[in-house]
Amino acid sequence: MPDTMPASGARWTAAVVLSALLALFGSNLPAVAADTGTEPSATVQAADLLVTLPVKGRAPKTGYERSLFGATWADVDQNGCDTRNDILNRDLTEITYLTGVPCTVKTGVLADPYTGTVINFVRGTTTSSAVQIDHVVALSDAWQKGAQQLTTEQRTAFANDPLNLQATDGPMNQQKGDGDAATWRPPAKGFRCEYVARQVSVKARYSLWVTQAEHDAIAGILATCPGQQAPATVAAASSATVVYYANCSEAVAAGAAPLYAGSPGYRSGLDGDGDGAACEG
Structure with missing residues (x-):
């Protein structure tokens, strides 16, 4: 965490931020020490959430393999549709x-938020790559x-979390690496605030850190959009919401537990006994 703290009179306190984090993400949080006597808020600003992320140097990439994040586009929610198609269904x-x-x-048809262009997607050996699914926080970076x-x-949950996934222009995804x-x-500057806010939310959810240069870049972007919220889910074009809980603590904190088969947020990975009801205890 940065050594410096906001000046007196800043709009947040550690207790307020931690309460909001608990409401968003449950117990899967970076270590933050504070009195949590304040009533939890349903939302937290991305700039406030950024303050809770540890700032460290980048660890070596040694040992990284895509397979360490599970099978590519696994059907983690057991809905019969792999994650790539789940996101295409959400974003197209x-x-x-x-x-x-x-x-x-x-x-x-994809209205690509990264480039501001419209892309006509056609599934096929030589055409599918025109639209790719970006990990907003790249696997190697994580x-x-x-x-x-x-x-x-x-x-595996990280690699398939809808919050961390965005359909985009294939060449642009390759350029990002x-x-x-x-x-x-x-490149589309109008999307940068939402983009980095999602990065902050994802890193908080999975207890990841940021480098100093990364922290400063995110803070600089968020300074241009005061009040930008840190999302816990990503709304689809139909205004429905993709609901994903990384663990039962998140479901409990969101007031959604227990989760039943067929209901938003249910997946077999949370249902230890396979009885169709998850996060019961």
Whole structure:
């Protein structure tokens, strides 16, 4: 965590921030010591959440492999649709599907928030790559900033968390690589505030850290959009909300537990006894 604290009279206190974090993310938080006597808030500003992230140097990339974050596009919510198609269904409009495969997107239209362009998606060997799914916090970046200490289950949840995923222009995704906010931002400046706010939320959710350069870059962007909220979920174009709980503590903190099969947020990974009800205790 940075050595300096906000001046007296700043709009937040440690107790207020921690209460808001507990409301958003449950017990899966970076270490923050504070009296939590204040009633939890339903929202927290991204700039306030950024203050809670530890600031450290980048760890070596040694040992990183994509497989350490689970199978590529695993069906973690057990809805019969892999994560790539879940996100295409969330982010595209005018969708058509492969015959006999209800969740597999055949065609659609992406209003790409990274570039500000419109992309017509057509599924195919040579065309599917025109729209790729970006990890807002790249897997390699996460590996070098704390994910080495996560379990395989936690890394799989990270790699498939809708909050950390965004359909975008394929070449732009390749250009980003594993860049963090200090080295890469979306060309469409109007999306940068939401983009870094999601990075902050993801890093808080999975107890990851930021480098000093990354912290300063995020703080600089958020200074241009005071009041930017730190999202806990990402709304779909239909105004429905993709609900994902990394663990039962999050579901309990959100007041959603227990979760039943077929309800928002339920997935088999949270249902230890497989009885169709998760996070009961």
